[in-house]
Structure formats: C-alpha cells, structure tokens
Amino acid sequence: NCLLSFFLFICCSTPSNLFATDLAFPAARAVFNSAIPPAALIAALDDVAWLLNLRGSDIDNSPVFMSFCLVTDADATLFVDTDKVPEDVAVALAEAGVKVDAYESVYEAVSCFGN
Helix, strand or coil, rough: CCEEEEECCCCCCCCCCCHHHHHHHHHHHCCCCCCCCCCCCCCCCCHHHHHHHHCCCCCCCCCCCCEEEEEEECCCEEEEEECCCCCCCCCCHCCCEEEEEHHHHHHHHHHHCCC
C-alpha cells in the first residue's frame, strides 16, 4: 500500500538563472530519506513555479501556470498543458531530470498512491 505525502517546502534562496532544481530537488530528496513514502505532489501554483524556476500567464496578474509537480525519490514530473511548453524549456527540464506530461495525467500518476 502506498500513501502520498503532501507537504510544503518553504525555502529561501538567492535569485539564480539556473533551475531551482539544482538546490530544491536534493533538499526535497533529503526529506524523502527520512520520511515514507518518498513522494510529494506539489499543487500550489507558486510552489511549482518556484521549484522549477518557470513562469507562465495562465492567471491574470500572476506569473504562474496551471500545473502540478510530482516529486519522488527517483524523478520528477511536471503536469502541464504541453502545448504551452516551448521546446527549449522542455529540453532544459529534461536535462534537469524533469519529465513533462499532460495536465490531466496527474490523476493517473497519483492513483497508485491510494489505499
């Protein structure tokens, strides 16, 4: 049986042109080493934007985009409208170890974490 842990990462860091994944994912995975199960669904839009250092325009007057990010001890997946992800961003995410999948796919992805 798998359970999905939902928790919020609150981090302070200096601005960087690099993906936040350079610092955020190792910090998240350090928490995973001490907590079971090793997965977190990041659902707050501003947290997803911070974690991946991405900005969007899905919501007026806010630099966020409709998305979820599933982070496990092995990988991360960004669930987003894939038509809105430019090729260069998709390549950079892939290089950072982040898969990109359709927004609606999040439900199937987390289904294994049920009772």
